[in-house]
Amino acid sequence: MWTQGLVVARRDWNDKLFTLSIKAEIAPFIAGQFIKLSQVLADKRVARAYSIVSAPDAELLEVLAIKVEAGQLSPALHQLAIGDAITVSTKAAGFLTLDELPQSADYSNLWFLATGTGVGPFISMLRTQAPWLKYEKIILVYGVSYQTDIAYHDVIQQLLLQYPKQFVFIPMVTRDPEASVSMANALHCRIPQGLVSGELETRAQVDINPQSSQVMICGNPEMISEVQTLLLERGLSKNLRRAPGQITLEKYW
Structure with missing residues (x-):
């Protein structure tokens, strides 16, 4: 309707x-x-x-x-x-929500991996109290081509000020490596490359592992496919209602 x-x-x-x-x-x-x-x-x-x-x-x-x-x-x-x-x-839909994640207290780290407009659902979640009450560390990784493609940078900056010990933001800017990204922790590579090299976790100072990590992914289907393969190789599994895991994703086109 x-x-x-x-x-x-x-x-x-x-x-x-x-x-x-x-x-x-x-x-x-x-x-x-x-x-x-x-x-x-x-x-x-x-x-x-x-x-x-x-x-x-x-x-x-x-x-x-x-x-x-x-x-x-x-x-x-x-x-x-x-x-x-x-x-x-008149009615929203979709299962890329915190309610769909396993509720075990063992998962202390929440990773949001997004490209382009796929950052939208994560901004919505970050604007609620739910993730801040449950997770010790929340890492938002935001892949864009150019620095000017970073949306909601003001909201992100406010969250960094509000949760300085809990929130980590890592912009991944691929096509203008010489640009001066105004936020700390910027990397100039694609998200899969950052995972392979270890740079992503080094910047976050948090490891991605099946024991303590929940990973939510939204954006470019190619990025999602590559990242999911890398995470599966590490022992993480796709999160399903019938078989809870650590990887929750939504292809954005």
Whole structure:
């Protein structure tokens, strides 16, 4: 089912990456879930899924999107201005949530591995109290091509100030290695390469292992496939309801 939403704010992180803040009446959701946005284009309804970046108790729905030139919906979304209408699904969906993780107290470290707009569900989770109450260390690894592709850097900086001993942020910037990333711990390689070399864990000062780590992955399917293979080789297993493990993932396109 659909409801009419209203764009009440937008933020452009660069010329293609943007956040829409939407006022819409939808059913309660869990941090990490996604909704669908749709528009009627050329007499045809076009709908796509977008993760909710806002916390469940926020007044507005935030979605992070990137304009894809050949995309069916994202160019139209990129043109939306404050006051424009947008159709929103009334119920969120998805299983990339903290509720789906094993509840054993042995898991003291939570890793978020994201590329591009796949960081959205993790920002939503980090805006809640749930991860901070459960895990000793939370590591957000955010892979982008350019420094200017880092969205929600202000939220991340605030979390670093609020949880200086608990939160680690590692931006992975691949295409402008000479750029001066304003946040500490930056690496200039892809996430899989950082795992293979050991640099990622060295920067985090936390090991990824099946005894103490939960790893959530969202973003580029190629990255997810490579990282999952590397983690399986280390003895971690995919997290399933019938067989709890340490790897929870969601392909973002």
